[in-house]
Amino acid sequence: MELLYFQGLLIAFLWGISVTVQKYVLKDIDASTYQVIGSFIYFITTLLFGLYNYDKIKTDSENITMKNILCILFVSLFGSFFANLYFNILLKDNSSSIVGALAYTAPLFTLFASYFFLNEDISLMSAIGIIVTICGVIILIVDDNLNS
Numbered sequence: 001m002e003l004l005y006f007q008g009l010l011i012a013f014l015w016g017i018s019v020t021v022q023k024y025v026l027k028d029i030d031a032s033t034y035q036v037i038g039s040f041i042y043f044i045t046t047l048l049f050g051l052y053n054y055d056k057i058k059t060d061s062e063n064i065t066m067k068n069i070l071c072i073l074f075v076s077l078f079g080s081f082f083a084n085l086y087f088n089i090l091l092k093d094n095s096s097s098i099v100g101a102l103a104y105t106a107p108l109f110t111l112f113a114s115y116f117f118l119n120e121d122i123s124l125m126s127a128i129g130i131i132v133t134i135c136g137v138i139i140l141i142v143d144d145n146l147n148s
Helices: 002-026 031-052 054-061 066-093 096-103 106-118 124-147
Strands: none
Touching (some): 002 066, 002 096, 031 054, 031 066, 066 096, 096 124, 106 124
8 A cells, every 4th residue: 555655646746747847848839739749759658558568458459348448538538638738728828836736636526526437435534635635726826816
């Protein structure tokens, strides 16, 4: 379980640093340019990853259903492409801490979606964690508005 926490924090660290780097690059180029270049790099790394995991993918391809494909299509279009595009558009002209904080309120939506679609329980601690996160985002927004 401790490894899970470390890996989760590593992901948060990488995403957090990425927002800062994205904002830095978006000072010089348009969000659509960033999206295309980033998507191309993502595509190449995904191909390499796919080649490395060829046997797993081949095995899974025999078990994949149309429902799985439709879910992957939905997540790829809306959770990856459009979400990243809008994130980059917002990041170009707004505070990276505000855009990042708003984007990373995703656990709130994950909590409710997993409750309704996967029948997962919402614990008291999860609910408190979400409330604390929302309060943190509100504090960042108020601070940004006061300093603007």
